[in-house]
Amino acid sequence: MTSVMDEARLRSLTPNVLAVLVRRGADFAAAEDAVQEALVEAVRVWPITPPRDPRGWLITVAWRKFLDETRADTARRRREHLVDHEPGPGPATSRDDTLQLYFLCAHPSLTPSSAVALTLRAVGGLTTRQIARAYLVPEATMAQRISRAKRTVSGVRFDQPGDVATVLRVLYLVFNEGYSGDIDLAAEAIRLTRQLAAAIDHPEVAGLLALMLLHHARRATRTAPDGSLVPLAEQDRGRWDTASIAEGVAILQAALARDRLGEFQAQAAIAALHADAPTAEETDWVQIVEWYDELLRLTDSPVVRLNRAVAVGQADGPRAGLAALAELDGTLPRHTAVAAYLHERDGDLATAARLYAEAARKASSLAERDHLTRQAARLNARGRG
Amino acid sequence: MAKYLLLKHYRGAPAPVNDVPMDQWTPDEISAHMQYMRDFADRLEKTGEFVDGQALAPEGTWVRYDGEGRPPVTDGPFAETKDLIAGWMVIDVDSHERAVELAGELSAAPGAGGKPIHEWLELRPFYGVSPTVTE
Numbered sequence: 001m002t003s004v005m006d007e008a009r010l011r012s013l014t015p016n017v018l019a020v021l022v023r024r025g026a027d028f029a030a031a032e033d034a035v036q037e038a039l040v041e042a043v044r045v046w047p048i049t050p051p052r053d054p055r056g057w058l059i060t061v062a063w064r065k066f067l068d069e070t071r072a073d074t075a076r077r078r079r080e081h082l083v084d085h086e087p088g089p090g091p092a093t094s095r096d097d098t099l100q101l102y103f104l105c106a107h108p109s110l111t112p113s114s115a116v117a118l119t120l121r122a123v124g125g126l127t128t129r130q131i132a133r134a135y136l137v138p139e140a141t142m143a144q145r146i147s148r149a150k151r152t153v154s155g156v157r158f159d160q161p162g163d164v165a166t167v168l169r170v171l172y173l174v175f176n177e178g179y180s181g182d183i184d185l186a187a188e189a190i191r192l193t194r195q196l197a198a199a200i201d202h203p204e205v206a207g208l209l210a211l212m213l214l215h216h217a218r219r220a221t222r223t224a225p226d227g228s229l230v231p232l233a234e235q236d237r238g239r240w241d242t243a244s245i246a247e248g249v250a251i252l253q254a255a256l257a258r259d260r261l262g263e264f265q266a267q268a269a270i271a272a273l274h275a276d277a278p279t280a281e282e283t284d285w286v287q288i289v290e291w292y293d294e295l296l297r298l299t300d301s302p303v304v305r306l307n308r309a310v311a312v313g314q315a316d317g318p319r320a321g322l323a324a325l326a327e328l329d330g331t332l333p334r335h336t337a338v339a340a341y342l343h344e345r346d347g348d349l350a351t352a353a354r355l356y357a358e359a360a361r362k363a364s365s366l367a368e369r370d371h372l373t374r375q376a377a378r379l380n381a382r383g384r385g
Numbered sequence: 386m387a388k389y390l391l392l393k394h395y396r397g398a399p400a401p402v403n404d405v406p407m408d409q410w411t412p413d414e415i416s417a418h419m420q421y422m423r424d425f426a427d428r429l430e431k432t433g434e435f436v437d438g439q440a441l442a443p444e445g446t447w448v449r450y451d452g453e454g455r456p457p458v459t460d461g462p463f464a465e466t467k468d469l470i471a472g473w474m475v476i477d478v479d480s481h482e483r484a485v486e487l488a489g490e491l492s493a494a495p496g497a498g499g500k501p502i503h504e505w506l507e508l509r510p511f512y513g514v515s516p517t518v519t520e
Contacts, residue, residue: 226416227423357408366440374415376408 008191010042010054014125015195017058019097022158026066028104029150032122034069038062039125098123099199103162106170107153114149115170121146124192126183134183167196168208168264175212186216197251206255207265213248214271217241229371233280245275266295285315302332310338318346336362337372344379353379388436388477389484391491392507395443397468402503403496410497421494429476429487440472475511484508 014035021031038061042054051057105119117135120126126134132142175189193209221235252268270291277283292308305328313321321342328335340355356376363369407415429435447461474491478484488506496502 226420228416228419353408360408361443364442369442370415370419373407374412377410377415378412380409381411 006046007043010039010046011125012191012195013055013058014039015098015101015123016055017062018122019101019158020059021062021066023097024063027154028158029147029154030066030069031062032150034062034066035125036121036127037065040127096199098195100158100160100162102167102196102199103160104153104156104158105149106162106167107156108163108166109152109156110149112170112173114145114152115166116173117142117145118149118153119170119192120174120188123195124188126188130183134177134185164200164202164205168204171196172208172264175215186212186219190216203255203258203260204262204264206251207262207268210248210252210255211264211268211271213244213251214268214275217244217248217275223367227367228374229367231371232274237278240275245272248272249275261294261298263295263298266291266298270295283314285311289315302329306332306334306338310341313342313345318342322346333362333364334359337368340372340375344375349379349383353383386477386479387481387484387513388475388511390507390509390511391474391476391484391488392509393471393473393504394507395469395471397470398505398507401492401496401505403498403500405497407496414495414497414499417495417499422491425491425494426474429474434476434478434483434487436475436477438472438474441470443469443471481510484510 017038018031018035021034022028026034035058038058041061042058046054101123102119105122106115110118117131120131120134121128128143128146129139131146132139135142171189171193174185174192177185190209190212193205193212197205197209217240218232218235220241221237221239222230224230248268249272252265252272255265256269270288273284273288273291289308289311292304292311295304296308306325309321309324309328312324322339325335325339325342330336336355337359340352340359343349343355344352353376356372356379360369360372360376363372407418410418426435426438444462446459447463448457448459451458476484476487478487485508488508492504492506493501494504496504
């Protein structure tokens with residue numbers, strides 16, 4: 001347990017071990033607690049005495065923890081029954097079990113934040129403290145969120161078929177939270193999506209994995225050393241992670257070949273076109289607009305329409321982009337920022353500067369606010385100079 | 386140790402000495418300002434005096450209870466609101482003098498022309514805990 005790699009390998013065993021306990025008759029909430037305790041013990045013990053069979057070790061220890069917990073008199077009879085019928089650790093159908101856990105943790109009865117927290121703990125094997133730090137909330141708050149979530153799904157049968165779309169939404173949320181504290185949520189989301197892709201053959205799972213890999217490949221170039229945002233067009237493309245891009249593109253192509261297009265595949269296709277352009281000027285904006293049209297057919301969201309207006313501005317000129325923008329609701333997030341950008345490209349610097357300053361006041365993150373303020377300052381300085 | 390809240394205002398504080406809105410600075414001046422703020426927080430973490438720091442978006446909503454079974458009433462944002470908080474930093478320091486010293490340092494963050502803004506910051510002490518030993 002000395003390296004991050006080891007910890008990831010340990011945590012990858014979590015869903016399988018948890019599923020074994022549930023199949024042996026432990027209720028989900030108690031089994032989940034027991035697996036957490038076993039993980040903590042593994043971190044402590046393995047560096048000194050590495051187990052020959054890590055999965056078997058975890059199952060044995062987690063099962064013992066579970067039995068210890070159910071030692072209360074009221075639970076004794078049930079425990080004795082369970083001990084009598086304890087099966088060997090034997091081979092489990094880990095693919096299906098893993099999948100069932102994803103479904104359970106993303107169950108539609110859970111709020112998005114609860115589903116995220118439960119997935120990170122029960123499937124991801126993160127501790128409550130790690131999840132709390134990543135989301136910048138007190139540990140006690142996160143502990144409550146997780147135990148409430150477990151109570152909510154306690155009546156759900158483990159073998160019920162679930163909806164892949166709800167799982168993908170949860171993983172997408174985790175990925176977008178990015179990086180704060182000592183847990184890299186984007187990397188964790190990729191790991192969990194990869195694990196899901198191994199458990200189920202589904203083009204949208206592949207599409208989401210490709211989308212994540214393609215965005216993750218650009219991460220190092222997205223912020224300057226001083227913490228400020230670097231827009232796509234100004235990123236140092238030489239520092240994009242080519243291995244991650246190649247993997248994302250290959251996964252996407254295989255998914256698209258199956259001809260069951262979905263929202264994530266279309267988004268990944270757009271990301272792939274950006275990744276593919278050697279310079280910002282060589283971006284194939286015409287094809288990107290086509291993918292946005294495709295995306296609109298799949299999901300008519302205002303955010304997609306806004307992004308499409310940007311792409312139209314690149315493909316057909318800023319006037320066309322402004323015309324597309326004029327059809328949209330002006331109160332949409334980032335609407336003003338997009339308008340500022342298109343006016344700047346159209347040569348109307350005074351309007352652009354005013355709109356950038358206005359967009360800064362409406363920004364939803366500090367980095368975005370500072371970036372937009374800087375854009376306004378840049379144009380104002382040019383106006384003075 | 387005593388905790389203090391350092392409040393920074395979008396509006397409502399007395400006018401600073403170097404009073405130029407940020408979008409009229411140069412991009413480099415903005416970067417220098419941000420760097421100063423970051424360095425300040427980093428330094429306080431190293432001295433063990435930093436507790437928390439957050440920034441707030443300028444547009445908020447007023448909300449109040451409107452009676453049993455009715456949805457809350459919302460109002461605003463009010464463009465004319467006099468007092469608009471931009472963000473805060475919580476510090477845990479040994480004395481009021483130290484808190485004043487740190488607030489002064491933060492207020493020296495560079496603005497237009499690379500010169501200190503001399504921005505007015507509001508320094509508010511937290512209520513402390515009642516001492517266990519009183520006699």
